[in-house]
Amino acid sequence: MTPSMVFTQNGGTLSLREIPQHAPDRFAQALLSALSGGWRVVSYFGVQAEDGVRLYCLLSFKSHATIGVMSTLVTGKSFYSLTDEAPQLHLFEREIAEQFSLDPEGHPWPKPVRFAPALGSLPGSAPHRPPTIGIMDFYRVEGDEVHEVAVGPVHAGIIEPGHFRFQCFGEEVMHLEVSLGYQHRGVERMMQGRPGERMRKLAETMAGDTTIGHGTAYAMIVEALASTAPPARAQAVRGIALELERLANHTGDLGAISGDVGYLPTASFCGRIRGDFLNMTAGICGSRFGRDLVVPGGVAFDLSADGARQLADRIRTARDEVTNAIDLLWDTPSVLARLEGTGVVSEQTALELGLVGPAARASGLNRDIRRDHPFGIYSMSQIPVETGKSGDVYARTMVRWLEMEKSLDFIEEQLAQLPGGATRRAVGEVSAECLAVALTEGWRGEVCHVALTDARGAFSRYKVTDPSFHNWSGLAMALRGGQISDFPLCNKSFNLSYCGVDL
Amino acid sequence: MIDTIFHMALVLAMPPLLLGVIGKTKAAFAGRVGAPFLQPYYDMGRLMQKGIVLSDSTTWIFRAGPVVTLAATLFASLLVPLGRHAAPISFEGDMILFAYLFALGRFFTTTAALDTASSFEGMGAAREVTFSCLAEPTLFFALITLTRLSGTMSLTPMLQHVTLSVWLATGAALILLLAGLFVVVLAENCRIPFDDPNTHLELTMIHEVMVLDHSGPYFCCILYGAALKLYLLGALFVNIALPFSSGNGYLDWGIFACGMLGLAVAIGVVESVMARLRLIRVPQLLVAALILTAFSLVLVVR
Numbered sequence: 001m002t003p004s005m006v007f008t009q010n011g012g013t014l015s016l017r018e019i020p021q022h023a024p025d026r027f028a029q030a031l032l033s034a035l036s037g038g039w040r041v042v043s044y045f046g047v048q049a050e051d052g053v054r055l056y057c058l059l060s061f062k063s064h065a066t067i068g069v070m071s072t073l074v075t076g077k078s079f080y081s082l083t084d085e086a087p088q089l090h091l092f093e094r095e096i097a098e099q100f101s102l103d104p105e106g107h108p109w110p111k112p113v114r115f116a117p118a119l120g121s122l123p124g125s126a127p128h129r130p131p132t133i134g135i136m137d138f139y140r141v142e143g144d145e146v147h148e149v150a151v152g153p154v155h156a157g158i159i160e161p162g163h164f165r166f167q168c169f170g171e172e173v174m175h176l177e178v179s180l181g182y183q184h185r186g187v188e189r190m191m192q193g194r195p196g197e198r199m200r201k202l203a204e205t206m207a208g209d210t211t212i213g214h215g216t217a218y219a220m221i222v223e224a225l226a227s228t229a230p231p232a233r234a235q236a237v238r239g240i241a242l243e244l245e246r247l248a249n250h251t252g253d254l255g256a257i258s259g260d261v262g263y264l265p266t267a268s269f270c271g272r273i274r275g276d277f278l279n280m281t282a283g284i285c286g287s288r289f290g291r292d293l294v295v296p297g298g299v300a301f302d303l304s305a306d307g308a309r310q311l312a313d314r315i316r317t318a319r320d321e322v323t324n325a326i327d328l329l330w331d332t333p334s335v336l337a338r339l340e341g342t343g344v345v346s347e348q349t350a351l352e353l354g355l356v357g358p359a360a361r362a363s364g365l366n367r368d369i370r371r372d373h374p375f376g377i378y379s380m381s382q383i384p385v386e387t388g389k390s391g392d393v394y395a396r397t398m399v400r401w402l403e404m405e406k407s408l409d410f411i412e413e414q415l416a417q418l419p420g421g422a423t424r425r426a427v428g429e430v431s432a433e434c435l436a437v438a439l440t441e442g443w444r445g446e447v448c449h450v451a452l453t454d455a456r457g458a459f460s461r462y463k464v465t466d467p468s469f470h471n472w473s474g475l476a477m478a479l480r481g482g483q484i485s486d487f488p489l490c491n492k493s494f495n496l497s498y499c500g501v502d503l
Numbered sequence: 504m505i506d507t508i509f510h511m512a513l514v515l516a517m518p519p520l521l522l523g524v525i526g527k528t529k530a531a532f533a534g535r536v537g538a539p540f541l542q543p544y545y546d547m548g549r550l551m552q553k554g555i556v557l558s559d560s561t562t563w564i565f566r567a568g569p570v571v572t573l574a575a576t577l578f579a580s581l582l583v584p585l586g587r588h589a590a591p592i593s594f595e596g597d598m599i600l601f602a603y604l605f606a607l608g609r610f611f612t613t614t615a616a617l618d619t620a621s622s623f624e625g626m627g628a629a630r631e632v633t634f635s636c637l638a639e640p641t642l643f644f645a646l647i648t649l650t651r652l653s654g655t656m657s658l659t660p661m662l663q664h665v666t667l668s669v670w671l672a673t674g675a676a677l678i679l680l681l682a683g684l685f686v687v688v689l690a691e692n693c694r695i696p697f698d699d700p701n702t703h704l705e706l707t708m709i710h711e712v713m714v715l716d717h718s719g720p721y722f723c724c725i726l727y728g729a730a731l732k733l734y735l736l737g738a739l740f741v742n743i744a745l746p747f748s749s750g751n752g753y754l755d756w757g758i759f760a761c762g763m764l765g766l767a768v769a770i771g772v773v774e775s776v777m778a779r780l781r782l783i784r785v786p787q788l789l790v791a792a793l794i795l796t797a798f799s800l801v802l803v804v805r
């Protein structure tokens with residue numbers, strides 16, 4: 001009997017031949033028993049094969065920093081849906097179903113995730129036509145006093161498009177359904193082919209505010225496939241850039257949360273300080289979002305001794321300013337009254353839905369890729385993981401702030417002990433017929449890139465899982481039983497990406 | 504005659520300035536420069552030059568909403584004395600007309616909101632009506648307390664009755680009354696902590712969400728009417744809070760105008776130092792205000 005999965009680690013590769021291919025029922029069994037044994041799905045996707053559609057599932061086991069891979073071949077029109085037993089799979093299964101025109105057998109809510117043409121289909125059968133954009137059935141609650149509120153996809157603010165359908169009883173939300181797909185760009189399709197400059201740029205824009213997170217994951221994929229290890233100095237610069245990205249976005253989020261509760265001082269201060277953090281990234285590479293900084297093999301820009309000293313100074317100033325601005329929040333009872341108990345996601349729900357990042361940590365789940373599957377500089381230098389307990393907006397706010405403190409410490413520590421040497425190493429040829437996996441902890445949570453190469457060393461499939469993909473259902477659950485007027489606040493406390501899901 | 508001219512000039516020209524002062528105060532707290540004091544006037548001027556977009560599904564009620572509301576508020580402005588000067592119109596029982604002119608305006612605003620059949624505006628209308636039900640008794644308790652003190656049911660003699668000597672005699676009752684009235688000023692005018700006039704989030708708004716579909720001059724009517732309402736309820740507050748009379752008529756106008764600006768600063772400070780209440784907590788604060796004014800009546804009656 002073949003083992004249920006093969007193991008690798010973050011930034012590792014496997015030859016496609018090594019990966020066990022199970023019969024569909026054994027695959028379902030192995031997947032379920034792994035999930036009940038403490039494994040967690042990081043990616044689950046289909047690949048067009050000659051004789052059917054091959055499904056790959058990647059799982060993470062945090063205490064051993066192990067990533068397990070298993071696969072199955074679907075030759076019939078349907079595959080087993082495990083959503084009933086493992087809700088964290090629900091969106092992955094819907095995605096596989098629509099990308100390969102399959103039927104998720106037993107899925108409780110099979111509907112489109114996006115409105116894009118299929119990536120492939122079973123040999124001999126034509127792919128399904130994509131659904132008309134925005135036309136679909138929504139979950140409905142019947143009753144005389146139940147009313148439905150539809151928000152979006154066009155919103156009043158300057159935000160991304162997405163549709164939210166509330167089933168309300170008075171002011172109480174009984175159910176919220178989030179429907180995305182309006183931002184689909186066909187990123188996964190464009191990522192097929194030979195790795196190169198164009199793909200690196202594409203990876204950086206998968207979710208524009210996670211440029212370093214996605215950019216680093218892409219670089220790790222190419223480095224893994226080419227067996228190149230970037231120099232230590234490059235790893236340190238990548239780490240600093242990733243933490244600066246976290247600082248900028250967390251500061252922006254804390255400001256937006258206080259703006260939403262109508263508390264202006266923190267909102268205004270944070271708006272400016274976010275710009276300071278972005279400018280620090282610009283100080284390293286010339287782009288406020290860190291575009292073109294991370295390249296396969298290292299980083300494209302070095303941090304001079306002078307630049308490092310200046311950055312350390314700016315970090316010190318920013319730390320004082322941001323501490324003052326955020327302390328105002330904790331010192332204002334009316335703000336705390338607004339945050340506490342709003343939008344609660346229980347630890348159990350977070351675990352079942354497979355939430356990641358600050359949202360998961362606020363519910364008490366102790367997961368962080370920087371510690372569980374350390375990559376780059378984080379395998380040298382530990383960064384403490386902060387968790388909350390209550391799972392409400394307050395916890396998500398607090399966890400962000402605690403993470404910012406740790407990021408500031410981390411950057412100061414790295415700047416004080418920057419390794420010498422080169423910042424970039426030449427990258428060799430990409431190996432053929434391999435699977436490579438890279439996980440990074442972006443500011444929203446776990447960013448997962450998986451690449452499969454063909455016989456010529458080109459990507460035959462490039463699968464991206466943005467943290468938002470895991471977390472949108474967390475937002476829906478946070479609203480259940482809550483007040484509809486709390487939705488904007490809950491939404492800010494998650495601050496998820498639309499284009500990261502729509503890809 | 505000269506007083507009536509002053510009265511009309513202040514009531515017509517000054518209300519948007521209060522919004523400008525509130526905005527500046529909030530900006531100062533947030534460390535920003537802020538929009539100019541006269542920005543609300545520029546905004547209204549800009550709106551007057553714009554066209555109007557009307558939804559096919561709306562009826563005359565939608566168009567009547569802003570006009571009736573503004574007309575009712577303008578009429579109410581004739582009933583409130585400003586400072587130590589009598590109102591242009593004053594008769595026994597005008598305080599009830601004053602309160603229900605606002606109710607008339609609210610009725611038309613909410614029906615116009617329902618007329619659009621938008622789920623957001625329906626929610627806003629439901630919230631507005633619920634909360635004003637709780638704010639109205641507070642206003643009446645305050646007015647009844649004043650009636651008891653002055654022995655009249657007309658706003659002008661009632662408010663002019665409150666002098667320094669009355670304050671010395673029944674200060675405790677008047678402080679409670681003012682506290683309740685301040686809450687009503689904030690609640691009726693959709694200020695923080697009840698509503699956030701600056702938000703663009705449809706799901707959390709109360710008043711702003713009801714007027715989302717209005718545009719151009721209609722929206723200008725709404726903005727101006729809202730500023731006027733703030734001005735009138737504020738005038739009620741300032742009349743009681745500043746019981747001084749200098750004897751010089753012109754100086755009294757100045758004192759009153761400064762009192763109004765001071766109130767705007769106070770509102771700006773409140774908006775800067777506290778967050779919005781959760782929507783389900785709003786009735787609790789309104790009931791607290793009701794109890795304050797009820798106590799002030801008890802103190803006066805005992």
